[in-house]
Amino acid sequence: MKNIKLTIEYDGSNYAGWQRQNNHLTIQECIENSIEKIVKEKVSITGSSRTDAGVHAKGMVANFKTDSSVPPERFREAINTKLPDDIAIIKSEEVPLDFHARYSSKGKTYCYTIINRYEKVAIFRNYSCHVRDKLNFSDMEEACKDFIGKHDFKAFKTSGSSVKTSIRTISDLHLEKDGEIIKLYITADGFLYNMVRIIAGTLIEVGLGKIKKEDIKSIINLGKREDAGFCAPSTGLVLEKVYY
Amino acid sequence: MKNIKLTIEYDGSNYAGWQRQNNHLTIQECIENSIEKIVKEKVSITGSSRTDAGVHAKGMVANFKTDSSVPPERFREAINTKLPDDIAIIKSEEVPLDFHARYSSKGKTYCYTIINRYEKVAIFRNYSCHVRDKLNFSDMEEACKDFIGKHDFKAFKTSGSSVKTSIRTISDLHLEKDGEIIKLYITADGFLYNMVRIIAGTLIEVGLGKIKKEDIKSIINLGKREDAGFCAPSTGLVLEKVYY
Numbered sequence: 001m002k003n004i005k006l007t008i009e010y011d012g013s014n015y016a017g018w019q020r021q022n023n024h025l026t027i028q029e030c031i032e033n034s035i036e037k038i039v040k041e042k043v044s045i046t047g048s049s050r051t052d053a054g055v056h057a058k059g060m061v062a063n064f065k066t067d068s069s070v071p072p073e074r075f076r077e078a079i080n081t082k083l084p085d086d087i088a089i090i091k092s093e094e095v096p097l098d099f100h101a102r103y104s105s106k107g108k109t110y111c112y113t114i115i116n117r118y119e120k121v122a123i124f125r126n127y128s129c130h131v132r133d134k135l136n137f138s139d140m141e142e143a144c145k146d147f148i149g150k151h152d153f154k155a156f157k158t159s160g161s162s163v164k165t166s167i168r169t170i171s172d173l174h175l176e177k178d179g180e181i182i183k184l185y186i187t188a189d190g191f192l193y194n195m196v197r198i199i200a201g202t203l204i205e206v207g208l209g210k211i212k213k214e215d216i217k218s219i220i221n222l223g224k225r226e227d228a229g230f231c232a233p234s235t236g237l238v239l240e241k242v243y244y
Numbered sequence: 245m246k247n248i249k250l251t252i253e254y255d256g257s258n259y260a261g262w263q264r265q266n267n268h269l270t271i272q273e274c275i276e277n278s279i280e281k282i283v284k285e286k287v288s289i290t291g292s293s294r295t296d297a298g299v300h301a302k303g304m305v306a307n308f309k310t311d312s313s314v315p316p317e318r319f320r321e322a323i324n325t326k327l328p329d330d331i332a333i334i335k336s337e338e339v340p341l342d343f344h345a346r347y348s349s350k351g352k353t354y355c356y357t358i359i360n361r362y363e364k365v366a367i368f369r370n371y372s373c374h375v376r377d378k379l380n381f382s383d384m385e386e387a388c389k390d391f392i393g394k395h396d397f398k399a400f401k402t403s404g405s406s407v408k409t410s411i412r413t414i415s416d417l418h419l420e421k422d423g424e425i426i427k428l429y430i431t432a433d434g435f436l437y438n439m440v441r442i443i444a445g446t447l448i449e450v451g452l453g454k455i456k457k458e459d460i461k462s463i464i465n466l467g468k469r470e471d472a473g474f475c476a477p478s479t480g481l482v483l484e485k486v487y488y
Binding site: 009010011056058080085086087088089090091119120121122123124125127238 | 253254255300302320324329330331332333334335363364365366367368369371482
């Protein structure tokens with residue numbers, strides 16, 4: 001038996017997210033079906049993250065076990081020929097049998113893209129969040145600093161998600177601006193449910209003057225979801241990289 | 245009667261191009277239908293360019309004449325509420341009655357985007373042309389220089405298009421590289437049918453070593469379509485700006 005690690009890019013626009021569901025098409029199902037056509041056996045793949053509907057990935061990682069004699073590096077092209085245009089296997093490789101895409105992960109980087117202009121957005125609308133009112137970029141940049149470090153981020157998760165602890169360590173959070181486009185890059189050892197989107201929404205509200213940049217520390221410390229900003233739309237989010 | 249100038253952004257992925265057709269949905273038809281819902285009269289809009297299926301625009305210009313009392317600058321928001329998500333009116337303004345989006349145009353800038361990497365592309369696939377083999381960027385940059393100036397570009401048009409002359413002046417043609425993404429910017433007083441896509445295809449073939457960068461001058465001078473490169477796919481093309 002071999003354990004195969006896949007690195008995957010996808011455009012999440014037309015999917016109900018990563019994880020297999022009964023009545024909706026998901027990315028996991030598409031990839032499993034494609035692999036099954038090659039190995040002629042039932043396959044179950046494990047993803048590093050369960051991205052929501054509309055979220056994209058440049059570097060999603062997943063793994064599956066197989067007795068197939070297909071050389072590990074050949075899976076890339078073989079699966080790609082079975083997949084639709086909006087899912088791409090970037091790399092396939094053999095890894096030790098105990099490698100688990102989710103549990104072995106040491107951290108992840110996400111990117112969140114904002115288009116800040118008054119006018120309606122047509123191009124890239126599926127890869128961004130549109131904010132019409134002018135954002136104060138330097139306030140947003142300053143607010144980033146207070147997120148960095150080891151904190152209890154329970155104010156930045158959608159309630160109902162059951163995790164043992166909401167303590168996470170953000171090792172990097174910074175913004176890049178190119179004209180009307182603002183990109184937020186965030187790296188942490190793990191993320192709570194909707195954490196990146198709520199941090200993005202909070203930073204947008206700082207940029208709009210609805211949340212004061214000085215208040216980020218106390219919002220984190222008080223740990224109340226209602227003090228943080230809105231959950232920014234899934235379209236702006238891309239899973240960039242998973243670390244092992 | 246007023247003459248209204250519109251500046252338009254659109255994602256051409258789901259349209260059979262700009263110009264109205266009988267059996268296919270076009271951008272012109274969508275915008276005309278939206279305006280007619282507002283002004284309650286038959287409207288015909290004139291576009292600066294007839295972009296092909298799959299081609300996008302950030303700064304398409306069009307004009308239409310109307311007796312409506314709607315203030316010119318209000319047309320933007322009014323039309324946007326009637327349009328689908330992938331078409332956006334960026335600006336609406338009154339212009340002199342003799343303004344004609346096509347005939348009054350003094351020039352245009354297009355951008356052509358190439359993603360140069362071995363791996364399959366999922367994200368941005370509708371906004372780019374994917375080239376798997378490694379492109380020689382400096383050869384492509386050098387080849388750009390010989391296109392600039394006033395030349396007969398008959399080698400760079402799709403045959404069958406009837407125009408009085410194929411002499412055009414390219415005032416700028418340059419490339420920008422950011423990792424795996426190469427953007428080609430081209431500005432001219434006018435473009436022949438498929439001219440940007442054939443120049444993009446020719447530059448790609450220079451980058452692949454299939455056409456020598458030293459041969460661009462003679463390809464232009466000989467004027468034979470078969471000497472130039474392939475017509476690169478429409479997905480990579482964006483009409484950036486029209487000058488008046």
